[in-house]
Amino acid sequence: MTSTIEYLRNNYLRNDLLPSIFCPGCGNGQIINYVLHAIDELKIPKNNIVLVSGIGCSSRIPAYFDTDGIHTTHGRAIAFATGIKTTNPKLDVIVFTGDGDLAAIGLNHFLQAIRRNIDITVICINNENFGMTGGQASPTTPMGSFTATTPYQSIEHSFNLAFLAKTAGAPYVARWTTAHSREAINSIKKGLKKKGFSFIEMLSPCPVSGKRFKSSHEYINYYLNNSIKYSDKFRDETSSHLFSSLEECFITDHEGKIIIGEIVDIDKPDFHVLYKKLKEAAKNEFWKSRQ
């Protein structure tokens, strides 16, 4: 009898590359685990999946999957994914991207893909710094944090990517932390099934480059005790957080709590369906004019 996790590892991952090169306690491994569970529960065939990634620690993830994948240039993962999905709309395209990749250099690609409503699933692994290059401040670093480039605390306001996606008009937006396993798996499943752009932001620990905690279990404890479900009561949609003093560092969201949950779940016609309709209509009109 093979265990489920063993089956998943042997069936979907490239076993010869394991254990992964990620640092001990990195959240990327958990994301692999959650995506594996989601793909397995949806019974998506392996050769129908394309994984796209940019540059960064999290962009190493497609290398471990025994599926098609493409490791692209910095920030342009969504642009490549748009091309793949538009050429062959039958594929399930998943984009793995970090916060530096998505929110710093690739922010405009992200917003334009939401505007076009391309049917891809974007999983943003947000560790609130540039982990691969040594923990520099990124656009999602909370105000008041200590990083390699802000040794006396960061004074910049930060992006909240999930609310940014909501404002741009994404049909499915969810925000979880790596400590919320089952919820994250359900969100990834919903995102894969959704027709249209689905965005899942995963807050992830960075115990090596991040200055907040030095081990992953402290992050897990912090996430479980300091998160609050998005609801009518907690609708703080401002992009950043207000502080009374700079000492209130490490505060991520509303009243020191991290807002998590499903933020948007609506239906919207996606690019590929509209494009098909447009093509047929244009063809008919062309032949009518020739008669």
Next chain:
Amino acid sequence: MIIKIYENLCKGIKGCGNCIEVCPKKLFINSGNLNKKGYILPKIVDPNQCIHCKKCELICPEMAISVLEESG
């Protein structure tokens, strides 16, 4: 209940230790043993107390823990 820790995959309880943090029954403890790469491994105290919530299996970044319900 059979809980198996794949020792060659585990990244140790010092940097990670997620299994120790999430287990509701606190079944994982420091074993004091090192694996081939020099990471300190966890061990299971009493597998019979396991309630099969599979939290450790899901939270493990290296997929190094498998929880199996005994058949029969």
